[in-house]
Amino acid sequence: MDNLRLRFSKTGRAVYISHLDLMRTMQRAFLRAGMPLKYSEGFNPHAQISFALPLSVGTASRCDLMDFHLNGFMSLSEIPFRLNRALPEGIEVLEAYEWENKFKNIKWLDVEGVFEYDDRSPSEMLPGLMDFFARDSIVIKKKTKSGVNDADIAPAIRSVAFDAGAGVVTLKALISAQEPTLNPELLPSALEQLAPELKPDFASFTRMQIYDAEMRIFR
Amino acid sequence: MDKRLRRILPRVQKPARYTGGEYNQIIKDKPSVDLRMALCFPDTYEIGMSNLGIKILYGAINGMDGVWCERCFAPWGDMEDEMRSAGIPLWALESGDPLLAFDAIGFSVGYEMAYTNVVNMLDLAGIPLRSAERTSLTPLVFAGGTSNVNPEPMADFLDFCFIGEGEEMDKELLLLLREAKAEGWSKQQFLSEAANIEGIYVPSLYEPIYNDDGTLKEMKVKDGAPEFVKRRVVTDFDSAYFPTAPIVPSTEIVHDRVTLELFRGCIRGCRFCQAGFVYRPVRSRDGERLVRQGIESLESTGYQEITLSSLSTSDYRPLSELCDGLLDFCIPRSIGLSLPSLRADNFSIDLMSKVQQVRKSGLTFAPEAGTQRLRDAINKNVTEEDLLNTCRIAFEGGWNNIKLYFMLGLPTETDEDVLGISELAMKVLWLWKSHASNKARGVNITVSTSCFVPKPHTPFQWEAQVDMGEYRRRVALLREHMRAKAISYNWHDADTSLIEAVLSRGDRRIGAVIEEVWRTGGKLDSWTEYFSFARWITAFEKCELDPKFYACRERTFDEVLPWSRVDIGVKPEFLWHEREMCYKAELSPDCRKKCTNCGALSLMNGGRCDG
Numbered sequence: 001m002d003n004l005r006l007r008f009s010k011t012g013r014a015v016y017i018s019h020l021d022l023m024r025t026m027q028r029a030f031l032r033a034g035m036p037l038k039y040s041e042g043f044n045p046h047a048q049i050s051f052a053l054p055l056s057v058g059t060a061s062r063c064d065l066m067d068f069h070l071n072g073f074m075s076l077s078e079i080p081f082r083l084n085r086a087l088p089e090g091i092e093v094l095e096a097y098e099w100e101n102k103f104k105n106i107k108w109l110d111v112e113g114v115f116e117y118d119d120r121s122p123s124e125m126l127p128g129l130m131d132f133f134a135r136d137s138i139v140i141k142k143k144t145k146s147g148v149n150d151a152d153i154a155p156a157i158r159s160v161a162f163d164a165g166a167g168v169v170t171l172k173a174l175i176s177a178q179e180p181t182l183n184p185e186l187l188p189s190a191l192e193q194l195a196p197e198l199k200p201d202f203a204s205f206t207r208m209q210i211y212d213a214e215m216r217i218f219r
Numbered sequence: 220m221d222k223r224l225r226r227i228l229p230r231v232q233k234p235a236r237y238t239g240g241e242y243n244q245i246i247k248d249k250p251s252v253d254l255r256m257a258l259c260f261p262d263t264y265e266i267g268m269s270n271l272g273i274k275i276l277y278g279a280i281n282g283m284d285g286v287w288c289e290r291c292f293a294p295w296g297d298m299e300d301e302m303r304s305a306g307i308p309l310w311a312l313e314s315g316d317p318l319l320a321f322d323a324i325g326f327s328v329g330y331e332m333a334y335t336n337v338v339n340m341l342d343l344a345g346i347p348l349r350s351a352e353r354t355s356l357t358p359l360v361f362a363g364g365t366s367n368v369n370p371e372p373m374a375d376f377l378d379f380c381f382i383g384e385g386e387e388m389d390k391e392l393l394l395l396l397r398e399a400k401a402e403g404w405s406k407q408q409f410l411s412e413a414a415n416i417e418g419i420y421v422p423s424l425y426e427p428i429y430n431d432d433g434t435l436k437e438m439k440v441k442d443g444a445p446e447f448v449k450r451r452v453v454t455d456f457d458s459a460y461f462p463t464a465p466i467v468p469s470t471e472i473v474h475d476r477v478t479l480e481l482f483r484g485c486i487r488g489c490r491f492c493q494a495g496f497v498y499r500p501v502r503s504r505d506g507e508r509l510v511r512q513g514i515e516s517l518e519s520t521g522y523q524e525i526t527l528s529s530l531s532t533s534d535y536r537p538l539s540e541l542c543d544g545l546l547d548f549c550i551p552r553s554i555g556l557s558l559p560s561l562r563a564d565n566f567s568i569d570l571m572s573k574v575q576q577v578r579k580s581g582l583t584f585a586p587e588a589g590t591q592r593l594r595d596a597i598n599k600n601v602t603e604e605d606l607l608n609t610c611r612i613a614f615e616g617g618w619n620n621i622k623l624y625f626m627l628g629l630p631t632e633t634d635e636d637v638l639g640i641s642e643l644a645m646k647v648l649w650l651w652k653s654h655a656s657n658k659a660r661g662v663n664i665t666v667s668t669s670c671f672v673p674k675p676h677t678p679f680q681w682e683a684q685v686d687m688g689e690y691r692r693r694v695a696l697l698r699e700h701m702r703a704k705a706i707s708y709n710w711h712d713a714d715t716s717l718i719e720a721v722l723s724r725g726d727r728r729i730g731a732v733i734e735e736v737w738r739t740g741g742k743l744d745s746w747t748e749y750f751s752f753a754r755w756i757t758a759f760e761k762c763e764l765d766p767k768f769y770a771c772r773e774r775t776f777d778e779v780l781p782w783s784r785v786d787i788g789v790k791p792e793f794l795w796h797e798r799e800m801c802y803k804a805e806l807s808p809d810c811r812k813k814c815t816n817c818g819a820l821s822l823m824n825g826g827r828c829d830g
Contacts, residue, residue: 028521
């Protein structure tokens with residue numbers, strides 16, 4: 001069976017599993033589930049799997065996608081059932097289906113974030129946060145392979161909304177998932193660089209949904 | 220998860236090793252549990268999770284009703300710094316609960332360089348370091364593992380030690396602890412009772428008394444404790460518990476594969492090898508059972524690699540049938556089978572060719588010494604002819620990567636023996652030149668030497684270790700004679716070997732040195748990033764102890780050794796006889812040719828030795 005896609009969530013303790021380790025974990029889970037993945041030919045055969053948007057360590061997701069090919073036939077509804085018994089705590093397959101849309105058509109990502117403030121009042125932070133992310137241009141220093149570059153992250157933020165809770169500010173943001181990719185962790189690091197008084201003591205994120213350029217939910 | 224921990228994890232290297240949550244971990248319902256044990260490994264997650272003993276104990280102990288056994292490993296330095304500055308005490312992976320909440324804290328200590336880590340982990344857990352400072356019944360702190368055959372260097376820190384194999388002993392101990400908790404025993408009362416369990420050594424019941432020259436006068440037995448603590452073995456090894464659903468780490472570890480245990484003990488009797496004596500008698504597992512366990516483990520873990528564990532794979536009688544049985548399952552599924560610790564003989568190379576249909580790795584042999592005389596003296600039953608013959612067949616078969624392991628500083632070693640190593644390596648290189656099937660690919664011959672460390676309960680337990688200067692001279696001599704480009708030479712550092720030698724044969728006074736090293740920052744001493752020779756030397760000076768007294772001094776047969784209350788099975792008289800045979804450069808037969816009455820059969824309660 002070819003051109004299959006998994007939609008899965010990665011939460012709780014599993015958020016600390018790195019991208020490379022997740023690939024290994026998935027391959028083993030398929031074997032434990034009695035569903036051998038198709039392997040590449042050649043000297044060093046490897047499972048043909050690919051992930052839509054590699055997730056950074058510490059970020060949770062409720063909408064991650066992985067493409068794969070299976071040896072043999074299996075009903076699509078059976079796949080999540082079998083895999084969920086074979087996966088470690090925190091990784092849960094939501095559905096499996098044949099894909100029609102290529103990963104390159106992913107454009108927007110809906111993330112929820114939690115900014116924790118230990119000694120400051122979250123509601124007093126709200127206006128500053130809103131003003132900051134309403135700027136037309138937010139130029140930050142970004143570490144890349146070739147050194148430290150200036151990058152304007154404002155165009156990659158389509159919308160962002162904040163709300164104050166107990167000890168925390170929660171945010172919902174729609175950010176660019178690809179071309180350019182905006183790692184949500186750059187939101188607090190922008191504050192650290194440009195408005196340190198607003199920087200939270202800790203920030204964590206969860207991917208909620210992905211969309212194409214026309215804002216249709218991507219599957 | 221603890222809020223402070225959640226903030227730390229994204230900042231440390233490889234955070235997945237600190238979170239638990241792996242597939243096949245065992246979670247129990249706390250209200251149904253009346254005894255909680257933390258199974259601690261005093262090294263990193265990647266090392267500890269690779270350890271077969273940990274997997275066996277974890278499964279066996281969790282098989283008990285009402286007992287929940289969780290894992291705990293040493294954090295890497297970055298994590299330790301974060302934990303200390305945030306004030307997070309060391310926790311167990313499954314529940315995330317701090318170690319202080321546990322009834323029993325057991326360390327599996329495989330090598331002496333981990334001793335400072337045991338101390339560090341106790342401190343990270345907020346548990347008083349010394350047994351005498353822990354007055355309540357729980358948490359009990361104890362240790363088992365190979366290095367415990369001399370329990371004395373760690374005696375001050377541990378409430379008791381397991382001598383021998385833990386899977387049955389652990390359970391008996393936990394049942395006794397359950398009774399003690401229910402009836403409100405004192406710790407003292409518990410320890411006197413525990414001393415009656417075969418294999419349990421309670422340091423507080425043995426008092427070292429010293430002569431003026433620093434040697435031991437006696438190990439005085441107190442309060443009716445057994446005169447000797449007999450090493451505990453699993454007598455019915457074939458049907459003993461084996462974990463076929465081990466935890467599958469979510470992050471990469473050192474040995475990330477299924478491991479099958481073929482047999483315990485070794486028939487060879489190499490005189491330098493501690494494992495070869497302290498794991499006797501030989502007990503094997505049935506081949507068909509192993510194939511079943513292998514398939515079951517591969518299916519339950521999803522691993523794509525399986526390996527065989529024992530002290531000498533070639534000596535497993537039905538090895539061919541076992542490999543065939545496993546390969547029938549593995550080949551169609553592209554699962555790799557690897558065979559470690561093969562002997563350098565023709566049979567091995569045939570087997571390697573069969574097994575390595577999937578991938579061809581390098582070949583590793585351990586001749587241990589460079590000349591036949593010295594190999595005979597250490598009872599390493601490998602002839603130069605065997606070794607060269609095997610290499611020839613391997614080169615003809617297309618292998619071009621060979622590793623050779625040796626030791627320097629073996630008893631009776633001369634410069635001729637040292638240079639014998641380079642001569643042997645040259646002979647292997649010439650063989651390649653005349654027999655290689657594909658010369659265009661070149662050849663790699665790697666020669667590694669380590670520094671011999673005399674170990675307790677071996678024929679060399681009375682030997683002086685060669686001093687560091689002399690060891691370095693021998694390395695330099697060998698380096699001068701390793702001129703060929705295709706041969707690379709690696710040598711092990713003499714510093715660590717000296718410390719290892721002291722810790723191996725140390726007495727109870729060494730505990731103060733271990734504590735002092737830890738107090739001045741020592742931990743993770745088996746890692747070159749952390750080991751500091753200067754720190755150890757300063758600690759010896761402060762404690763007014765001379766490392767050479769322990770490492771570089773020859774003992775007489777009559778000297779009371781710190782481990783003399785431990786009955787390993789093999790008799791001291793037998794070991795002494797083997798030592799004399801070494802000085803005559805004479806071989807002793809392996810256990811299959813002729814039983815040498817080593818004494819280990821006495822551990823079997825009427826069972827049979829499969830030598």
